[in-house]
Amino acid sequence: MIDLHCHILPGIDDGAQTLEDSIAMAETAVAQGIEHILCTPHHNNGSYNNPAAQVILKVRELQGVLDLRGIPLTLYEGQEVHITEKLLQQIQDGDILFADLNDKYILIEFPFEGIPEYTEPIFFELTQRGHRPIIVHPERNSTFIEDPNRLIPFIQMGALAQLTAPSYLGVFGREIEQAAKLMVEHNLVQMMASDAHNTKRRSFFMQRAFKAIEQDFGKRKVTAMEFCARDVLNGDEIARPAFKEIKRKKFRLF
Secondary structure, three states: OEEEEEOOOOOOOOOOOOHHHHHHHHHHHHHOOOOEEEEOOEEOOOOOOOOHHHHHHHHHHHHHHHHHHOOOOEEEEOOEEEOOOOHHHHHHOOOOOOOOOOOOEEEEEOOOOOOOOOHHHHHHHHHHOOOEEEEEOHHHOHHHHHOHHHHHHHHHHOOEEEEEHHHHOOOOOHHHHHHHHHHHHOOOOOEEEOOEOOOOOOOOOHHHHHHHHHHHHOHHHHHHHHHHHHHHHHOOOOOOOOOOOOOHHHHOOO
16 A cells, blocks of 8 residues: 655654654554555645755655664655745755656645635646646645535646545544545545554544445545555556536535
8 A cells, every 4th residue: 555645754744753653653554554655744834844855864764764673664755745836946946855756746735724826827837847736635625625626627737636534534523524525426536645643643544544435435446546646656647537526415515
C-alpha cells in the first residue's frame, strides 16, 4: 500500500514531534500494510515552512533510522503546499517538492474556509507548465462540503483530488463523512491517503477506510484508487475514472 500524504517527519510541523513518534508511526503504518510513504510536511501555511532542501535532509535521516531498526518502510520527499500567490515563483526558486521525480504532481492545500480567488489562474499556469495539482482533503473545505460539484471545474482543468482516510470513517464528524462518501461515489476524488499526524486520533486509518469503500462501492473502486496512488508516485499518467455531477438533493441531506 502507498500513502501519499503523511506528517511522519519529526519536529517540523504539527505531525510527529519526536523521533520516537516517527518510529511509532512507521510501525503502525507497516502493521496496516503500508510499504511506501510520501513525507508531506506543511509548507507555506502561515505556521510552518519546510523548503525542499530541509525536507530532503529530514527524509534521509529518518530513512536511515528505519533501516537500522529493520522497519520495512520506504520514504519519499514531498510537501503539503498551502496555496499562495507566490507558489509559481517558489517552484522556480526550487523550494517546492513534487510527489514524483518527474515534477508532475504537486499536493496543494486550500484554506479550510473557502477557495482563494487566485486559485484558478495558478492552476491554469501549473497545467500549462506540465504540472498536475492534487487538491488534498477537499471534503474538509467548507466550499466543497456545501457543494462538492465545485470540484468539477478544477478536475476539468486537469487537477486531481485526494481524500483523507479518517474523513470517510467519520473521525472528523458526520458532515465531512457525508461529503467524503459523495465524492468517492461520484469519482470527484481519485485517490486516498492517511494525512496521518500521530498514532492516535490522526493515525493512518487507510486499511479500515479501504474496507469501508469496498463494502459501499465494490473492490474495483478501491483498486482504481490504489493504482492512482502508484501512478502519482511514479510520475505516470493516471487512468482517471469518469466523474459524475452530484444531484443537489443528495448533498442537501446533511
